[in-house]
Amino acid sequence: MDPLESEGGSQKSNNKPKYSKFTQQELPACKPLLTPGIVVAAFLLIGVIFVPIGLASLSASQEIVELVDRYDTNCVSTPDKVGFIQNTDTDKTCTRTLTVPKHMKSPIQIYYQIGDFYQNHRRYVKSRSDKQLRYKNAVHLTKDCDPEGNTVDGAPIVPCGLIAWSLFNDTYTISVNKKAIKVNKKDIAWKSDKTDKFGSDIYPSNFQKGSLIGGAKLNESIPLSEQEDLIVWMRTAALPTFRKLYGRIETDIMANDQLTVVIQNNYNTYSFGGSKALVLSTTSWIGGKNNFIGVAYLTIGGLCIFLAVGFVVLLYMVKPRYANVVAALLA
Numbered sequence: 001m002d003p004l005e006s007e008g009g010s011q012k013s014n015n016k017p018k019y020s021k022f023t024q025q026e027l028p029a030c031k032p033l034l035t036p037g038i039v040v041a042a043f044l045l046i047g048v049i050f051v052p053i054g055l056a057s058l059s060a061s062q063e064i065v066e067l068v069d070r071y072d073t074n075c076v077s078t079p080d081k082v083g084f085i086q087n088t089d090t091d092k093t094c095t096r097t098l099t100v101p102k103h104m105k106s107p108i109q110i111y112y113q114i115g116d117f118y119q120n121h122r123r124y125v126k127s128r129s130d131k132q133l134r135y136k137n138a139v140h141l142t143k144d145c146d147p148e149g150n151t152v153d154g155a156p157i158v159p160c161g162l163i164a165w166s167l168f169n170d171t172y173t174i175s176v177n178k179k180a181i182k183v184n185k186k187d188i189a190w191k192s193d194k195t196d197k198f199g200s201d202i203y204p205s206n207f208q209k210g211s212l213i214g215g216a217k218l219n220e221s222i223p224l225s226e227q228e229d230l231i232v233w234m235r236t237a238a239l240p241t242f243r244k245l246y247g248r249i250e251t252d253i254m255a256n257d258q259l260t261v262v263i264q265n266n267y268n269t270y271s272f273g274g275s276k277a278l279v280l281s282t283t284s285w286i287g288g289k290n291n292f293i294g295v296a297y298l299t300i301g302g303l304c305i306f307l308a309v310g311f312v313v314l315l316y317m318v319k320p321r322y323a324n325v326v327a328a329l330l331a
Contacts, residue, residue: 036315043308050301058294060284065102068113069261072269072276081270092266096278098259104282106250110183111243112168115275119163119236127162128234133224134199148214151206158205159224159234165208167233169216172246172278173262176253183247189231198224198231215267243279 021027032038075094078084085092118124129145131138142149145160174181204218204227218227225231232244253259261278269276281288 036311040308040311043304043311047301047303047305047308050297050304054294054297054299054301056294057286057297058291060286061289061291061294064284064289065100065104065282066289067098067100067104067259067280068277069096069098069279070275070277071096071263071265072274075263075265076270082268085265085268085270092264094263094265096261096263098261100253100255100257100259103255104253104280106248106252107283108249108253109279109281109283109288110172110174110246110248111279111281112170112246113241113243113275113277113279114168114269115241115277116272117237117242117269117274118240119242120238120240124162125236128164129160130197132156133159133197133202136199136201139202139205148210151209155206157207158202159207159218159230162214163234163236164230165214167215167218167230168244169264169266170276171264171266174249175260175262176251176257178258178260181249181251184250185228185247187228188245188247189228190235193231193235194225194228198227200225249280 017023071094074096075092076084084090127145127148129138129141129143132141132145139158140156142156142160145157145162148157148162148165149160150156172183174183200223202224203222204220204224207220208214208217216229218230229246237244259280263278265276267276286293
C-alpha cells in the first residue's frame with residue numbers, strides 16, 4: 001500500500017467526528033400517531049378555547065366608545081391649502097363641535113391620527129442619532145441625520161434628523177358644555193423610552209432654526225427625557241395611517257354632551273396629500289377599539305369546530321369503515 005494513501009487514510013480516520021446521539025440524529029423524540037380521534041379532539045380543543053376568547057375580545061371592543069373627527073379639510077377655507085398652511089401670518093385657529101354618542105368613562109385617550117404618512121420609509125427611519133439622544137458627550141454625532149444634522153454654521157442640531165424635525169405641532173383645547181377641561185400630557189410616552197433612549201441631561205439646541213421649519217419647536221430648558229410629545233413621535237409607526245397619543249382626559253363625559261375643540265391647525269399634511277383627525281377613545285382590558293382580534297379568534301375557533309364536526313360526520317357516519325381501516329393501520 002502506498003504510504004501516502006495510508007497516511008491519508010489515517011488522517012481521515014482521525015478527522016472522523018466522535019459518535020453522539022445528536023450528530024447521528026438519534027435523540028429521543030415524540031412521534032404522536034395522529035389517529036382520527038386525536039385529530040378531532042385537537043380541533044375541538046382549539047375551537048373550545050378560541051371561541052370564548054374571541055367573544056370576550058369582541059364584546060370588550062364593542063363597549064369602547066370612540067369619537068373620530070377628521071378636520072384637515074374643514075379647517076382650511078381656501079382652495080390653496082398648501083399656501084394657507086405655509087403662510088405664517090394666517091390665523092390657523094379652527095373650532096370643531098362634537099356630540100358625544102355614549103357615556104365615556106375616564107381616562108379618555110386623546111390621539112391624533114395621520115394618514116398617508118410613511119414613517120416606515122427607510123431613509124426617514126434612519127435619519128436620527130440614538131447616541132446623541134442618550135449621551136451628553138455624543139451631541140456632535142450627526143452623521144446619520146442629514147439634511148437636518150448641522151446648522152449653516154456647522155453647529156450640531158439637537159435632536160437631529162428628519163424624524164425630530166417633522167414633529168407634529170397641531171394643538172387641541174377641549175371644552176365640555178362650554179366648560180374647559182384639562183388635558184393631562186404626563187406619562188403619554190413609554191417609560192422605557194424615557195429612561196433608556198433619551199438622556200435627562202440632553203437639552204434641545206439649534207432645533208427648528210433653519211430656513212425651513214418642519215414641525216413643532218422644543219423648549220430648550222427641558223431635557224429630552226421629559227419632552228414626551230417628541231418621544232411619542234419618534235417611536236415611528238409601521239403603517240402609513242397611524243395614531244399617536246396626545247394626552248388624556250381624566251373626567252367622565254356623559255352622553256349627548258357637547259365637545260368644543262379649538263384646534264391650531266399647523267401641521268402640513270397637505271403637501272403630500274395626507275389627512276389628519278382627532279380621536280377620543282375609552283379603553284378596556286384589550287386596549288383601544290380593535291375588532292380584528294375578536295374576529296380572528298372567532299374565525300379560527302369556528303373553523304376548527306367545523307373541521308372537527310366534518311371529520312366526525314365523514315369518518316363515523318358517512319363512511320365508517322374508513323375510520324376502522326385507518327385505526328388498524330395506525331395500531
